[in-house]
Amino acid sequence: xxxxxxxxxxxxxxxxxxxxxxxxxxxxxxxxxxxxxxxxxxxxxxxxxxxxxxxxxxxxxxxxxxxxxxxxxxxxxxxxxxxxxxxxxxxxxxxxxxxxxxxxxxxxxxxxxxxxxxxxxxxxxxxxxxxxxxxxxxxxxxxxxxxxxxxxxxxxxxxxxxxxx
Numbered sequence: 001x002x003x004x005x006x007x008x009x010x011x012x013x014x015x016x017x018x019x020x021x022x023x024x025x026x027x028x029x030x031x032x033x034x035x036x037x038x039x040x041x042x043x044x045x046x047x048x049x050x051x052x053x054x055x056x057x058x059x060x061x062x063x064x065x066x067x068x069x070x071x072x073x074x075x076x077x078x079x080x081x082x083x084x085x086x087x088x089x090x091x092x093x094x095x096x097x098x099x100x101x102x103x104x105x106x107x108x109x110x111x112x113x114x115x116x117x118x119x120x121x122x123x124x125x126x127x128x129x130x131x132x133x134x135x136x137x138x139x140x141x142x143x144x145x146x147x148x149x150x151x152x153x154x155x156x157x158x159x160x161x162x163x164x165x
Contacts, residue, residue, distance in 0.1 A: 005033035005040070
């Protein structure tokens, strides 16, 4: 059973022989009732303050939970961005390698074509030199034949001059 300040104020005691001074008892009960009243108000204020603090603690816990969820979400986003960046980097490297392989293949094909062209030009040069040498030989034979004919004709002219002299 809880005792309230009103209970203390309304409390009646029996009269007894050699009992306590009634005014003193009533004054003491009033003082206890006032003190109890003050303590109950203080208790109510502290209880209200505890409720407020509990509410704030709940708010802080909720904020902490929200922050943790946000941090988790941010970490997850960072991880996804990192994975995407790594995948993109791999793709870029793979494409660069493919492109580089294509450039190398094109260069090799061009080298093969240039070698074939050089070989063809060498063959043409050899053929031209052979034709030119043949032409020179033919010219030499022509000149030689011409000179022989001239020499045959020249002595006959020499003979003509000798006869004239």
